[in-house]
Amino acid sequence: MFRVTDKPINLDELIRYVTDPEAGAIVPFIGTTRNNNEGRKVIALDYDAYPEMAEKELARIGADAAKKWPICRMAIVHRLGPVQIGEASVIIVVSSAHRDAAFAASRFAIEEIKKTVPIWKKEVFEGGEVWIGTQTGQPLKTD
């Protein structure tokens, strides 16, 4: 399951989705909005996305993780729109037969999300707002 959504993310639903009789571990990762960033007092975050491509990229991350580690199932859901302090902006849940694969795949997924998935966060802080992000993905030298 690889989606973006305007609604609060339901962790229980994702855990049910990855539950598998072959699995001996389920690892959830919850990215939450923090009330401070680089000395600014953050009031809220507002996420924008290119939704069709974001979901394709999330699915690509899931497929890459499945090639690298023996995982059973994976779900990634990213929230869009305004997200209040302390709420989940992204949840990744991975199941695997043994815990190492699920921990590694989860870590891989959150790092990849921050590099390539077309989702942008605007930080609303006391005194202003700013789009966050430094491009770490490299332009492809193809064609």
Place this chain on the structure above:
Amino acid sequence: MNVRVKFFAILRERTGVAAVSKEIEAGISVADLWRQLQKDYPKLDVPGIRLLYAVNQSYVGTDHRLNENDEVVFVPPVSGG
């Protein structure tokens, strides 16, 4: 020929539009299109911004040639998570 350009995040704020249809010469590259759009929307000249280019929902290189009805998105620095 025409291509469809969608703007997101800082670029949508700079242009004030979410999407435009743009008539271009056949065979120009995605980087050429970006330079043309900067003439249409001078505010797209964001100092120091590093863009990735996406055509039909996949990342492409700067010299990727455009085709009729392509969907083009200029991807400012991403910050999901």
